[in-house]
Amino acid sequence: MSLWCHIFTLTLVGAARAWFERLPDGQITSWEDLAKKFTQQFSQQRRHISDPTDILNVVRKDNETLEDFITRFNQEGLNIGGVSEELLRAAFRQNVKCDDLIRNLTGRDGMPQRWDDVMTAAKRYA
Structure with missing residues (x-):
């Protein structure tokens, strides 16, 4: 050396x-x-390798609007990568902190199975 x-x-x-x-x-x-x-x-430039379950840590903040949370949640999901639609739906439902939205999303038939349908309905509600 x-x-x-x-x-x-x-x-x-x-x-x-x-x-x-x-x-x-x-x-x-x-x-x-x-x-x-x-x-x-x-190096600070080193990319952090995320685990798909990190999406469970994306929680709506007390002062965050529903629309801002939806945008941030989607962005975090894209940044993490490899998150299944089932996990996205479960994490969103758990962390959105809006009972009225959840009731609206689930209805009589339950939450939509496709993530795009969940987001469409959530954005319409917001």
Whole structure:
């Protein structure tokens, strides 16, 4: 390992130090290699990998209008990706915090099976 690698590692603290100490021996072979791996680990540009169940955490805020929540919920669903229509419907129903909308959506036949139909009805209601 080059001198730059040794000097750089002396400056590491916190999460960076823990990350470096967990690297297997021999994994870093050059300054360029260390810089690349360090940047990959700690870059703010690194894309967060979402789990489809993260949609369950998208909850309507107390001061948020119904229309704003519908827009934000759809955007979050797209950002998360891979969320099934069943999970979208369940999360929306649970987190919209509007009993009148839910009664309107479910009616006698239950909530629509297609997500597009749920959104059409919700937007019409809003």
